Amino acid sequence: MEAPIVVIRDLSKIYRQGEVQVTALNRVSLQISAGEFVVLMGPSGSGKSTLLHIIAGIDRASSGEVRVQGINVANLDESQLADWRNQNVGFVFQSFNLIPVLTAHENVELPLLLTALGRRERRQQVDLALNLVGLGDRGHHRPDQMSGGQQQRVAIARALVTDPALIVADEPTGNLDARSAHDVLGILQSLSRDAGKTVLMVTHDPKAAVFGTRELHLEKGELARDLVQE
Amino acid sequence: MSEARPESQSAVPSEGRSVGGWFLYALGFYNPISWIGWLARVWVRQFGLGPFSFVILNAVRNQRRATLTVLSVASSCALLVTLLTLQRELTVPPESEGASLRIIARNKVSLAQPLPAKQLSIVERIPGVVAVSPFTFFGGNYKGEEMTSFAQFAVDPARFRGLLVEGRISDGSYDDFIRDRNSCFVGADTMKRYHLKIGDRMKFTGTFYPVDLDLRIAAVFQGTVDDRGVFFHHKLLDELTGDPGTVGTWYLRVASAEVSNDVIARVNKAFENSSAEVRAETERAFQMGFISMLGNVKVLTLSISAVVVFTLMLVTVSTMSMAIRERFRELAILKALGYRRRELFSFILAESFGLAALGAVVGIGGAWAVWTFVDLQRLTNGFLVYFEVTVRTMAWGAAVAATLGILAAIGPSVAVARMSVVEGLRTLD
Numbered sequence: 001m002e003a004p005i006v007v008i009r010d011l012s013k014i015y016r017q018g019e020v021q022v023t024a025l026n027r028v029s030l031q032i033s034a035g036e037f038v039v040l041m042g043p044s045g046s047g048k049s050t051l052l053h054i055i056a057g058i059d060r061a062s063s064g065e066v067r068v069q070g071i072n073v074a075n076l077d078e079s080q081l082a083d084w085r086n087q088n089v090g091f092v093f094q095s096f097n098l099i100p101v102l103t104a105h106e107n108v109e110l111p112l113l114l115t116a117l118g119r120r121e122r123r124q125q126v127d128l129a130l131n132l133v134g135l136g137d138r139g140h141h142r143p144d145q146m147s148g149g150q151q152q153r154v155a156i157a158r159a160l161v162t163d164p165a166l167i168v169a170d171e172p173t174g175n176l177d178a179r180s181a182h183d184v185l186g187i188l189q190s191l192s193r194d195a196g197k198t199v200l201m202v203t204h205d206p207k208a209a210v211f212g213t214r215e216l217h218l219e220k221g222e223l224a225r226d227l228v229q230e
Numbered sequence: 231m232s233e234a235r236p237e238s239q240s241a242v243p244s245e246g247r248s249v250g251g252w253f254l255y256a257l258g259f260y261n262p263i264s265w266i267g268w269l270a271r272v273w274v275r276q277f278g279l280g281p282f283s284f285v286i287l288n289a290v291r292n293q294r295r296a297t298l299t300v301l302s303v304a305s306s307c308a309l310l311v312t313l314l315t316l317q318r319e320l321t322v323p324p325e326s327e328g329a330s331l332r333i334i335a336r337n338k339v340s341l342a343q344p345l346p347a348k349q350l351s352i353v354e355r356i357p358g359v360v361a362v363s364p365f366t367f368f369g370g371n372y373k374g375e376e377m378t379s380f381a382q383f384a385v386d387p388a389r390f391r392g393l394l395v396e397g398r399i400s401d402g403s404y405d406d407f408i409r410d411r412n413s414c415f416v417g418a419d420t421m422k423r424y425h426l427k428i429g430d431r432m433k434f435t436g437t438f439y440p441v442d443l444d445l446r447i448a449a450v451f452q453g454t455v456d457d458r459g460v461f462f463h464h465k466l467l468d469e470l471t472g473d474p475g476t477v478g479t480w481y482l483r484v485a486s487a488e489v490s491n492d493v494i495a496r497v498n499k500a501f502e503n504s505s506a507e508v509r510a511e512t513e514r515a516f517q518m519g520f521i522s523m524l525g526n527v528k529v530l531t532l533s534i535s536a537v538v539v540f541t542l543m544l545v546t547v548s549t550m551s552m553a554i555r556e557r558f559r560e561l562a563i564l565k566a567l568g569y570r571r572r573e574l575f576s577f578i579l580a581e582s583f584g585l586a587a588l589g590a591v592v593g594i595g596g597a598w599a600v601w602t603f604v605d606l607q608r609l610t611n612g613f614l615v616y617f618e619v620t621v622r623t624m625a626w627g628a629a630v631a632a633t634l635g636i637l638a639a640i641g642p643s644v645a646v647a648r649m650s651v652v653e654g655l656r657t658l659d
């Protein structure tokens with residue numbers, strides 16, 4: 001097995017609302033190796049999204065330690081964290097979350113505007129990413145001119161255009177029909193298998209789980225099952 | 231399918247459009263906001279996406295709202311410029327070189343109280359006085375008018391000549407004016423306005439004085455700061471009113487601006503403790519004093535301006551924060567992608583400021599064009615003469631617009647700074 005890219009120790013997340021405390025995550029410990037395609041499952045409210053958000057650096061833990069590529073994410077300040085996300089994490093969400101005034105090409109280009117890349121290089125990277133998701137010819141279309149499946153593929157292109165080590169996806173097929181879902185899962189799978197990306201995907205769909213190399217089950221904020229598939 | 235089509239502005243199919251529909255369509259088509267969006271698109275296609283074009287695309291994405299924001303800033307700027315110009319018009323009398331050389335002496339009790347005509351011999355002999363003439367406001371209405379906007383004064387023509395510093399005789403003969411006690415000396419603007427020529431008659435009905443005038447135009451002047459007045463013989467007024475031996479005010483000219491204060495002091499001193507004490511002041515000071523009788527114009531216009539600007543500020547600020555709040559989720563995505571607060575601030579500020587700047591150009595430019603090219607003197611019957619929109623006034627308008635732009639950005643910026651990515655993602659669009 002390769003060196004772990006994500007190391008989690010005793011991670012807890014507690015929400016306080018007045019007197020009430022909600023424990024979203026309860027002392028979770030976990031390691032994820034580079035290149036794994038981890039499928040995170042569990043009932044609604046079990047803390048899947050919370051875990052994903054903390055690993056991806058858009059939420060902070062209440063206690064415990066999260067290291068991604070050896071970096072303790074909790075030690076980074078807001079702007080360091082922003083840079084870190086830009087370079088190391090790609091995001092895919094259930095609702096595709098593309099910017100409606102921008103074309104597919106421009107949406108994919110957004111994370112690259114923060115880098116030092118020149119215009120030509122950016123264009124090349126964007127074209128590469130769009131080709132990878134099979135939308136090489138759709139670059140000039142705006143989100144409202146594309147189907148849901150296409151929009152989600154654009155979102156995946158946006159997630160991988162900066163060549164991050166980690167791609168997180170929160171129910172990426174939740175709004176898609178079976179066919180488009182299959183395409184999207186296939187792309188995520190090949191990213192992990194062929195491009196060596198580490199993919200962490202939350203899903204409710206047992207059929208989606210078979211695309212992954214490992215299945216994690218959360219229940220009431222605790223890790224209930226951890227299956228490595230062949 | 232696409233889950234949401236936020237703010238897409240696809241063209242409405244053209245068949246079955248009502249009259250109102252056509253109107254809205256034309257408004258959209260001819261709305262420069264949509265041209266800006268189109269230009270930004272062309273720009274991006276040519277030169278690629280950058281922060282600047284991203285801001286423009288966002289700013290004009292919702293045409294209606296962008297238009298509303300621009301128009302609210304524009305109208306507040308236009309109103310402000312107009313009010314400030316009005317205030318200037320009412321409180322700052324036209325400057326002239328001669329105004330500081332001329333002194334008006336009036337009764338200390340009030341402007342309405344006359345002065346004894348026999349004071350002339352004393353005033354005349356005061357050192358520094360170059361010329362002096364009686365100067366009595368007649369305040370009549372010209373031929374059938376309800377409220378005549380140009381003034382008529384009774385003067386001593388021969389003496390009055392010495393008070394004419396600027397301007398020239400553009401028509402007729404001043405000597406003719408001096409000779410004929412039933413004649414008058416008229417400003418070129420008034421001649422033009424009423425289509426008068428030398429030899430025509432001007433009839434006035436008295437309002438202060440229970441007498442009417444019937445004057446023959448003998449000479450015309452032009453090139454003073456106010457080419458509207460009508461001057462006639464004081465002797466005629468005396469004759470008509472039964473020679474009461476009084477004048478309204480004394481109008482004098484001093485040798486130089488340096489001696490004017492001394493002359494004022496001497497004139498005041500000369501009639502101290504007499505039955506008709508005098509208050510002398512420069513023509514300019516006199517005009518300013520006259521203005522203050524109009525009420526406190528400055529406070530009035532400033533408070534109206536403040537109310538207007540404040541109201542429109544609320545509109546601008548709320549449309550702007552609406553624009554940002556609708557986009558919370560997108561801003562959260564940008565944050566997730568690695569954009570920092572600072573960058574998001576700049577986007578918001580640039581958008582807000584850009585719309586405000588556009589509003590300023592439209593509003594200030596519009597007000598300037600209207601007040602410069604509309605003949606207000608004619609429209610207002612001579613009440614407003616110059617109504618000059620000065621650079622200073624326009625700068626005030628621009629400053630207010632800039633403030634609006636910045637203020638409108640503050641609320642949304644704070645909200646975006648506070649928002650965590652997770653929270654922002656959870657907001658539904």
Ligand SMILES: Nc1ncnc2c1ncn2[C@@H]1O[C@H](COP(=O)(O)OP(=O)(O)OP(=O)(O)O)[C@@H](O)[C@H]1O
Nearest residue numbers: 015017022023024043044045046047048049050051
């Ligand atoms: N901001 C918050 N304030 C309070 N409680 C929260 C907050 N965010 C999440 N929670 C709670 O934390 C728990 C875990 O939430 P989370 O969103 O991680 O669940 P999930 O497994 O992703 O569920 P789903 O499958 O429905 O998306 C839930 O009980 C939820 O109510």
Ligand SMILES: [Mg+2]
Nearest residue numbers: 048049050170
């Ligand atoms: Mg969830």
